[in-house]
Amino acid sequence: MKPSIKDVARLAGVSLGTVSKVLNNNPTVKPENRMKVLRAIAQLGYRPNPFARSLASNKTYMVSIFLPIMSSEFYAYLFEGIDDELSNAWYDSSIYPLFSKRRLVDYSNPNAFPYQSDGVLLVSLIPEKLFEGGHVPTKKPVVLVDACSKKYDSVYVDNVYGGYLAGKHLLEKRGEVFLISISEKGKPEFASGVFEQRRRGFEKALKEAGLALPNSHVFEIGESFPEAFTVAREILQRATLPVNIFAVCDTLAMGVVEAVKESGLTLGTDVRVVGFDDLKWSEKLGLTTVRQPIVEMGKKAATILLKRIVGDDSPRYEVRFKPKLIVRSSTGR
CATH class of the missing domain: 1.10.260.40 (lambda repressor-like DNA-binding domains)
Known part of the structure; x- marks a missing residue:
């Protein structure tokens, strides 16, 4: 029984x-x-x-989660944290990918199905870019994660500082400096701006050292291993060794590492690579990276949303996590 x-x-x-x-x-x-x-x-x-x-x-015990894409390891870790907190409160969630203008039109309607839940998590999306007046069309609680808006509770990592850490570390090494970033120009309304923030921090470190980052040393691609592999090949073919490369996420950094292996060069000596995220396989790869507390961000965002659902009327929450540089063999420690 x-x-x-x-x-x-x-x-x-x-x-x-x-x-x-x-x-x-x-x-x-x-x-x-x-x-x-x-x-x-x-x-x-x-x-x-x-x-x-x-x-x-009179509650649904459901939370709606909006995000721009599905195929990213980052979101798997983020959902791990979100789900832990929601399940502890006997809540479940539904995921709504928001990656097209058609969907944006659908979800601009306050009667749309996702707004029938008890609250909304807006992941890596900026309401000011998406909705009229910068307001999500619901009176239910809304919390942003991996993004920031002055209109809503926000949980995010300091991406500018993370890029700065990567730049400062690579500047300790001799050699040319390159940046491999992710282009967000194709669909600006769905761009969170995190990769541009990492670039700003990286360039800030270079500027403090009296250096500039030439456009010829910047590559903007999609968030994919094959593209990073191809670009890294190009860099290695034309650059004078040693070379220092900052890839704005670990997935891109892995592509660089594989290109270095294929070329017969020595990782950490001929080519130094810094990534961003510190995914679970990054340590095994020996990848120096900027760690962001992805699971913790998810937990914190879910915790705040659950508080709002039960009536917390505190002033706006803004939680900014500080990233940490994790030095491994890919930069020759």
Whole structure:
């Protein structure tokens, strides 16, 4: 027989009302009572009935997540953090890719299906570029992650500082400096601007050293390993060794590393490479990279959204994570 809410209350030694408040993320529950209920739920393996909860609370216990693309490892890690927090509150989510003008028109309608959920996470998207007046067309809570807007709660990493760290590190090495970035010019309304921010930070480091980054040393491509591999080949064929390359994400950096291997050159000596993200395979690759706390960003954004859903009326949250340079063999440590 499946455990009931009464079983949870009995085991936790609290009232049914307290269990209900915990299930509905009510902030008025005392921390010690919340822990009692959560322990009882875990011990019994209790799962609340979503339909009953929805009828009782007038909530859907769903969150809508908008994002510009699907095929990125970055988003897999981000969703890991988001899902951890949502599932702890017995919430689920639906993902809505927003990558075309047709979809943008659809989602500019306040009656669109995604706005029937309890809240919205806007991932790597800027509302001022998307919606009239810069306002997401819903009265439900909205939190931005991997993006920032003065109109909404925002959780993001300091990309300018991350690019600056990469530049400062490569400037410690002798040789020409190159940048491989991701072009966001094709669909500007869907661009978050993070890659341009990383470039700004990188160029700031060079400027402080009295150097400029020639246009001939900048390559803007799609976010793909094959394109990075091809561009890196071109750099290695024409540049004078040693060469220092900043790739604005680890996926591009991996393409550079493979091109170095193919050429027979020595990574970390002939060619130094810095990436950005610190994905799970980056350490095995020996990739020096700028680490951003992707999972933590997802957790924080989901936590703020859940607070807003239950009535938190605090002033706007703005959480800016600081990236960290992780030095490995790709820059000859």
